[in-house]
Amino acid sequence: MSATITSNLPTGLTIFTTAYDPLDLASDSIDPLGFLKAYLALADRLLPGFTTVTSVPRYLPMLCSGIRLAERLHPRDEGHEPAKARGKRLEALRNFEKVWAVACGLAREKKGDQAVDGLRGYSRYVRPFLQANAGRQDLSIGELNLLTNQVRYGGIGAYGQMLEECHFVDWFTLTLRPLGSKLADCFTEPSIWSPEHPNKRISKTALIAWGENVCLDKMMANEANIMREGLRGGIEAEREDDVRWWSLRLLKAAGAADGKNEIECLRQFCILVAKETLGDDRKAVAIRQLQVVAPLIERLEQTYQSLLFLFDEVRAVATENIEGCALNTLNHNAKAREALSAAKRHETLLRKQIADGEKVDAAVALSISQAMHESGINTLAEGIAAAGTEAEAARVLIQRHTAVQSGKFDRNQQKAPWLRLENDIARLTSQRNELLRADHAKSWRNIGRHPYRTGAAGNFIRQCRIK
DSSP: OHHHHHSSOOOTTOOOOOOOGGGGGOOSSSOTHHHHHHHHHHHHHHSTTTTOOOOTTHHHHHHHHHHHHHHSSSSSSGGOOOHHHHHHHHHHHHHHHHHHHHHHHHHHHHHHHTTTTTTTTIIIHHHHHHHTTTSSSOOOOOOOOSSTTHHSEEEHHHHHHHHHHTTTTTTTTEEEEEHHHHHHHHHHTTTTTTTSSTTSOHHHHHHHHHHHHHHHHOOHHHHHHHHHHHHTTTOOOOOOHHHHHHHHHHHHHTTTGGGGOHHHHHHHHHHHHHOOOOSSHHHHHHHHHHHHHHHHHHHHHHHHHHHHHHHHHHHHHHHOOOOOOEEGGGGHHHHHHHHHHHHHHHHHHHHHHHHHHHHHHHHHHHHHHHHHHHHTTHHHHHHHHHSSSSHHHOOOOOOOHHHHHHHHTTEEEEOOOOOEEEEEEEEESSSGGOOOGGGGGGGGGGSSSOSSSSHHHHHHHTTOOOO
16 A cells, blocks of 8 residues: 555554445346347237236236225325326225235145245245234234335236236226226125225234135136236237237147246247238237247347357356456357357348348338347347457457446446456456356356246236136
């Protein structure tokens, strides 16, 4: 340490340095190469309305029932401004989700784990709450905090988009639509709890009795009937509803409801879509969209896998060598060479598949191509295609990663890149960005792919009795 600095220190005070870096707090990322937008462009056109977390069908009738209670407590004619009226209904719905979650947790004792399988916040919030109150004969949900931000991360936030897109709820006003009202009719309301007095203590015995009827282990036949109608669009059906419905039916044939591995399921789905007859005008529009999307998934994912493997290889070498990863050493790395060869091959096939898709449904193919262009995937692919060596490709990937990270912020702080390049040597910017060789994929084929929601679709197919 500088003598000038230490000479001015008070007697007995010692300064020491640590590895702390404020940018280290804002450097994590689930999308280091910026593939997310391209992936979503495909996933949203494969299963419109679904997300990676919409995996429990029973949430939809529960929320519809909760919204009905909220409507009764806060009807439209109270004279509140729309935002205030929605806020009051949202609070009632939030309390209803809490009492339902507690009832499901209590029902687990008799029904088993399937009563809470997929219940948001169960392990971290509901189960500890029940354990802490194990000696009581009654409970108050006022003592339960369900998730750090229940409206955002609970059932309300997770399933709101699906309720809207399946025509059950007007989410902007939290008002039931005709299909949502029919679905709410199917869900048993609690006679033991009222939104007027949400924190009133409730008998555990009564909660268990209600919970056994409304927990997550299964859907009632009448609920399943209305759910199928909503997934299909009902009398309000539009293009995306038709796409979702035919996608679910073909995914059933591909084994999604049987728990088949997603990669194999999507490959079988792609074969089935190509063979499916177009039928009437509505079906034809839906099948053509799926015929564009399905083949692109494999091409995009293999491009992603091979490029991420090469990027991670740089991280692994930089972790092993304190001086960093000299990019020219990758030119003698057989696995890096294999990954680059695969990336070039699949990028070429991806462009060809998009061109073929334009002949099937130009609008869908062009919208996907536009998403890839806007996300920078096209530019990245061009850079990789022009790379003559593994070192050149790695340089392109690090530059891409740096650009991707520069557009991300965490708590108003720009996210730092995981690697910095100087004189063709890549060095890790933080210890947390290390990648141990034991944790690195053995080949590019072992890199994890994006989730295309077939597991969630399988749950809906099975519980809603889709044929």
